[in-house]
Amino acid sequence: MKAIVIEHYGGPEQLKLNEVSKPNVGENEVLIEVYAIATNPAEWKMREGYFKDVMPFTFPHILGYDVAGVIREVGRNVSKWKIGDAVLATANGSYAEFTVADENQVVAKPENINFNEAASIISTSMTAWTALFIDGKLTKDQKVLIHGGAGGVGSMAIQLAKHAGAYVASTGSTSNVNFLKELGADVVVDYTNEDFTKVLHDYDLVVDLVGGETQIRSYQVLKKGGTLSSAVGIIEEGKVEGIHTASVWVQPSGELLTKITKLLESGELRAVVKEVLPFEEDKFQRAHEQLQTGHTRGKIVIQVKE
Ligand SMILES: NC(=O)c1ccc[n+]([C@@H]2O[C@H](COP(=O)([O-])OP(=O)(O)OC[C@H]3O[C@@H](n4cnc5c(N)ncnc54)[C@H](OP(=O)(O)O)[C@@H]3O)[C@@H](O)[C@H]2O)c1
Incomplete structure (x- = not known):
């Protein structure tokens, strides 16, 4: 099979299309023929070697987690899935024509969305959910500020927070202001010409998908007892008394x-695919270069099969 392989840590040019063996299917795993792959910022960071101390790779390594496709083989102990099922999953090494996933990490693809849309919502929606409801403990009628609302995670977070009945503010650049409103944000602050700390006050939760100065200044908009929930790491733990991090x-x-795919089925959540690229070496390189800018709207998906 063909796969995008890296032989060393380094720049986007490390992403190479190679012929490799199909993965073996473990007892509790399924083999998925890949139809669509979502690319995530974590993958360019891993490619560069940012996580090599905590998560070292053996080379050659196939990157990628998010996948949508069709099951072509099932392991001996698999009971939930059969050959031919259309699914989405978290796999280890999804930048390939085939990948394996644990049967418990596999979910049926809703019929009303295509494979590209299915791949796009996997890590993004689970991260948004974790930041909002598990770490952030957001409830109905609370106020949440979502920084980086136009990105893969942010575009899910705005929709999920609105669906939960929260009042939602979000930040983005000028070209994304209308997009953030369309996603459901009640208030949008264009960070290129407005200071969010001057216009937003008494928030219960800040979901930080940006970091740096944006995170540090976020303490100013939180009320006492509020929470700063960051997917890019807390810079200064315990910085402000009375604020949870x-x-x-x-x-x-x-x-x-x-649970999340049920919301897609009912139309309460929609996938936000910005660009669909073919399964080619230079397209993966382009996707990584774009993700590295930190200014991607929605998701970049690689389509492997129609
Ligand atoms: N910890 C975890 O488990 C976990 C999981 C998933 C993702 N993450 C991390 O979370 C971050 C966001 O992920 P993502 O997939 O949503 O990224 P993304 O798709 O690349 O989106 C980034 C978004 O941030 C916006 N942005 C950039 N600078 C901003 C600023 N100063 N203020 C407000 N918005 C700004 C950009 O919009 P504009 O173009 O309008 O600036 C862009 O849409 C990444 O660093 C990723 O690695 C962590």
Whole structure:
């Protein structure tokens, strides 16, 4: 099979299309023929070697987690799935024509969305859910500020927070102001010409998908007892008394993903695919270059099969 392989840590040019063996299917795993792959910022950071001390790779390594496709083989102990099922899953090494996933990390693809849309919502929606409801403990009628609302995670977070009945503010650049409103944000602050700390006050929760100065200034908009929930790491733990902090680390969960796909089925949540690219070496490189800018709207998906 063909796969995008890296032989060393380094720049986007490390992403190479190679011929490799199909993965073996474990007893509790399924083999998925990949139809669509979502690319995530974590993958360019891993490619560069930012996580090599905590998560060292053996090379050659196939990157990628989010996948949608069709089951072509099932392991001996698999009971939930059969050959031919259309699914989405968290796999280890999804930048390939075939990948394997634990049967508990696999979810049925809703019929009303295509494979590209299905792939796009996996890590993004689970991260958004974790930041809002597990770490952030957001409830109905509370106020949440979502920084980076136009990105993969942010575009899910705005929709999920609105669906939960929260009042939602979000930040983005000028070209994304209308997009953030369309996603459901009640208030949008264009960070290129307005200071969010001057216009937003007494928030219960800030979901930080940006970090740096944006995170540090976020304490000013939180009320006492509020929470700063960051997917990019808390810079200064315990900085402000009375404010809770949470470093979000998404844990793939088939159970959570099933809950989220129900919202896609009912139309209460929609996938936000910005660009669909073919399964070619230079397209993966381009996707990584775009993700590295930190200014991607929605998701970039690689389509492997129609
Ligand atoms: N900890 C975890 O488990 C976990 C899981 C998933 C993602 N993450 C991390 O979370 C971050 C966001 O992920 P993502 O997939 O949503 O990224 P993304 O798709 O690349 O989106 C980033 C978004 O941030 C916006 N942005 C950039 N600078 C901003 C600023 N100063 N203020 C407000 N918005 C700003 C950009 O919009 P504009 O173009 O309008 O600036 C862009 O839409 C990444 O660093 C990723 O690695 C962590």
